[in-house]
Amino acid sequence: MTQFDISKDINSFLAACTPEKRRAGFRAQVTSVAVKETKTGKTYHEAEFADASGTVKMKCWDNGPSAGWCAAVAEMMGRQSERPTPNAQRPTSNEGAASPVVCVEVTGAFSKGDFGVESNDWVVRALSDAERAEFFLGSAEVRAKQARDWRDITEIVDSMQDRHFRVLCQAFLRHRGPEFRRAAAARGNHHARPGGLVEHVAGMMRAALSLASCYDLTLGGHDPSLGTDGMIPMVVNRDLLIAGVLLHDCGKLIENQYVEDSFEMPFTARAELLGHIAIGCGLVAWHWNQCEKGEREEIACDGLKVQPPAAARAFRPWPKEKLLHLRHLILSHHGTLEWGSPVVPKTYEATLLHFVDNIDAKMEMMRGAREKEREIAPGVVGKAWPIGVTVVTPKWDVTGE
Numbered sequence: 001m002t003q004f005d006i007s008k009d010i011n012s013f014l015a016a017c018t019p020e021k022r023r024a025g026f027r028a029q030v031t032s033v034a035v036k037e038t039k040t041g042k043t044y045h046e047a048e049f050a051d052a053s054g055t056v057k058m059k060c061w062d063n064g065p066s067a068g069w070c071a072a073v074a075e076m077m078g079r080q081s082e083r084p085t086p087n088a089q090r091p092t093s094n095e096g097a098a099s100p101v102v103c104v105e106v107t108g109a110f111s112k113g114d115f116g117v118e119s120n121d122w123v124v125r126a127l128s129d130a131e132r133a134e135f136f137l138g139s140a141e142v143r144a145k146q147a148r149d150w151r152d153i154t155e156i157v158d159s160m161q162d163r164h165f166r167v168l169c170q171a172f173l174r175h176r177g178p179e180f181r182r183a184a185a186a187r188g189n190h191h192a193r194p195g196g197l198v199e200h201v202a203g204m205m206r207a208a209l210s211l212a213s214c215y216d217l218t219l220g221g222h223d224p225s226l227g228t229d230g231m232i233p234m235v236v237n238r239d240l241l242i243a244g245v246l247l248h249d250c251g252k253l254i255e256n257q258y259v260e261d262s263f264e265m266p267f268t269a270r271a272e273l274l275g276h277i278a279i280g281c282g283l284v285a286w287h288w289n290q291c292e293k294g295e296r297e298e299i300a301c302d303g304l305k306v307q308p309p310a311a312a313r314a315f316r317p318w319p320k321e322k323l324l325h326l327r328h329l330i331l332s333h334h335g336t337l338e339w340g341s342p343v344v345p346k347t348y349e350a351t352l353l354h355f356v357d358n359i360d361a362k363m364e365m366m367r368g369a370r371e372k373e374r375e376i377a378p379g380v381v382g383k384a385w386p387i388g389v390t391v392v393t394p395k396w397d398v399t400g401e
Contacts, residue, residue: 004107009139011053014372017112025107027051027127027135029263033074045070049106050263052138052193054372056117058106065123073102101262103127103135112374136261138194146195149202150181156205157246162239164318165326168284168291169246175287176253184256185249187265189386190364194258197249203360204245204353211352212236219348240322241349244329248353250283251276277340280330285323292318329353366391 004025007013013026028049036046036059045060047070060070077100108122127135137143154173160166173180185191185200220233255271258264271279299315328350334341335354345351369384369391376382379395 006105006107009053009142010049010051010056011368011371013110014054014056014112014117015374017110017117018374019111019113021109021111023107023109025105026056027103027105027131028056029135030073030102030104031055031264033070033077035074045074047073049104051135052142052195052263054193054368055188055263058117058119058122060122061120065121069124076100101264103132105131142193142195146181146198149198152202153198153205153246156209156242160239160242162322164291164322165239165243167295168288169243171291172247172250172287176250179253179257180250182258182260183253184258184265185252185361187256190361190368194263197252197256200249200360200364201246203363204356205242207356207359208241208245208352209238211356212238212241215348215352236348236352237325240325240329241352243326244333244349244353245356247280247284247326248330248333248357249276249280250330251278251280253283254279275340277331277334277342281327284326284330288318288323288326325349333357362387 004023005016006025006027007016010026010028013024016022016024026049028051030047031050032046032048034046035043037043043062045067046057047060047066048055048057060066064070104124104126106122106124108119110117110119110122112118157166157169157173160169181198182194184193184196186196191197191200216233216235219235251271251274254268255276256265259266295318296315299313325347328343328347332341332343332345332350333353335358336344345354365384365387369387370381370393373381373384373391376390379393381391383390
């Protein structure tokens with residue numbers, strides 16, 4: 001019986017692929033099977049597979065061993081996409097109908113060519129119920145990382161001093177937590193996996209807090225006579241910045257949302273017509289108004305219990321200026337009009353948010369390249385989309401020895 005080296009996930013499988021053929025395999029969900037055509041008119045099937053770490057596409061020609069399977073799955077998915085999905089069965093953030101969840105083990109002789117992973121003999125085997133349950137749990141490493149990132153996010157939010165921003169962010173995490181923890185930060189460029197948005201936001205929060213402290217010192221000045229206990233002026237509004245980091249991509253709860261218990265991310269009319277920036281701006285305004293309304297009603301109820309009534313605390317409307325600044329962070333976080341923001345950053349907080357967003361995305365792209373691409377020289381991995389450059393790692397001992 002032929003032995004295959006089954007990778008723990010798709011990223012590990014891609015990293016192990018070389019120009020030389022290698023008998024290997026991976027487990028994944030089938031997210032699409034489509035009929036494609038070459039420039040010369042020859043047809044083939046393109047199957048896309050996904051797991052918690054990423055995606056991979058495989059071609060299957062008409063004479064391939066999986067041609068019949070591809071045709072059957074493509075027909076099944078086509079029939080399902082034409083069937084309306086009842087609202088009660090539809091995820092709360094997703095308007096698209098989901099395809100049936102097909103989970104398989106893919107094996108064959110694979111190599112990495114100019115156009116990605118290639119194989120002429122790949123075949124599939126349906127996963128058993130036990131294998132399927134284990135597959136959707138994801139790797140222990142991914143689960144541990146995302147649990148740590150979620151913990152960091154909630155702890156940072158709970159530490160916010162500004163009551164309005166703290167209540168808003170806590171309410172968002174409480175009401176949108178499951179959707180947030182399932183969403184991706186992108187469809188392909190970076191953090192393109194379930195839970196990727198949590199990873200992205202946590203990385204940004206840590207960087208934002210460090211940079212805020214740096215620029216409080218740099219922009220606010222520091223009197224040496226104050227000593228180590230001297231107070232440094234707070235120039236950057238920390239809580240506004242943290243709220244902006246948490247909520248800047250909240251529109252991706254709709255735009256980049258996975259179907260529950262699936263690695264499929266359907267397209268929706270709402271996401272395509274509005275985009276995550278406009279959707280996010282609307283979501284934040286809605287949550288802000290709900291929090292303000294909830295506080296007003298809570299104070300009104302408390303007032304009925306206080307005697308005399310004059311002793312009851314008065315409701316104070318939430319400051320509209322705070323919401324205005326927060327919405328500016330969301331609208332400007334892409335940085336330029338050419339990159340999709342309707343306005344450019346015009347505050348310290350908006351500028352930091354834009355660059356922290358870019359830094360975290362770029363660092364993840366480089367990490368992904370180091371994980372997936374083969375080494376072409378000591379410490380050098382080949383060019384990886386979408387960064388388009390080779391990634392080089394210093395090889396000397398970090399202690400300097």
